[in-house]
Amino acid sequence: MCLHQKLACACKRNKAYLFHRDNILPERVVINLYCPECGSRVDRDESTMLEDVGWLIEYDIEIARLYLNLKGIDKPVTPEFIFDEGYCSWYGMSPKDLEENAQVHQELKALQKKDRLLYFNELKRIRLAQFAELKKEGWRKAQNI
Numbered sequence: 001m002c003l004h005q006k007l008a009c010a011c012k013r014n015k016a017y018l019f020h021r022d023n024i025l026p027e028r029v030v031i032n033l034y035c036p037e038c039g040s041r042v043d044r045d046e047s048t049m050l051e052d053v054g055w056l057i058e059y060d061i062e063i064a065r066l067y068l069n070l071k072g073i074d075k076p077v078t079p080e081f082i083f084d085e086g087y088c089s090w091y092g093m094s095p096k097d098l099e100e101n102a103q104v105h106q107e108l109k110a111l112q113k114k115d116r117l118l119y120f121n122e123l124k125r126i127r128l129a130q131f132a133e134l135k136k137e138g139w140r141k142a143q144n145i
C-alpha cells in the first residue's frame with residue numbers, strides 16, 4: 001500500500017497529487033507546498049525544500065529522518081533523497097500528472113470498448129508525447145525517461 005494525498009498549495013489556487021512510496025513517510029512530512037504563484041514569494045531553503053519547475057515542497061526533515069531510520073534506512077536524508085527515492089514526490093511525473101492521465105483514459109473510453117489494440121496504441125502514443133513534453137518543461141522525474 002502506498003499512501004497518496006491531494007494537497008492544496010499555500011495560496012490555495014493550485015493542488016498537487018503526492019505519492020508516498022511504501023507508506024513509510026506520514027502525510028505531515030510535507031510542511032508546505034507552494035505552486036509557482038505563491039512559491040515566487042518564498043525564501044528558498046535548500047536544506048528543507050525541493051524545487052521542481054517553480055513548485056516547492058517543504059519537508060519536515062526531522063520527521064523524515066525519524067521514520068526512515070525506523071525502517072533501517074540510514075542514508076543522509078535530504079529533500080532530493082526524499083523526492084528522488086519516491087518517499088514523497090509527485091504522483092506520476094508532475095503535480096497534475098495523475099489528473100491528466102485520468103483525463104486521457106476518460107477520453108479514450110469509447111475507443112477502449114470498440115478496439116482494444118488501437119486503444120492501447122493510442123494510450124501509449126499520448127503518454128509518450130506527454131512524457132516528452134514534461135521532459136522538455138524540465139520536470140525532475142521526467143528527466144531520466
Ligand SMILES: [Zn+2]
Binds near residue numbers: 036
Ligand atoms: Zn499557490
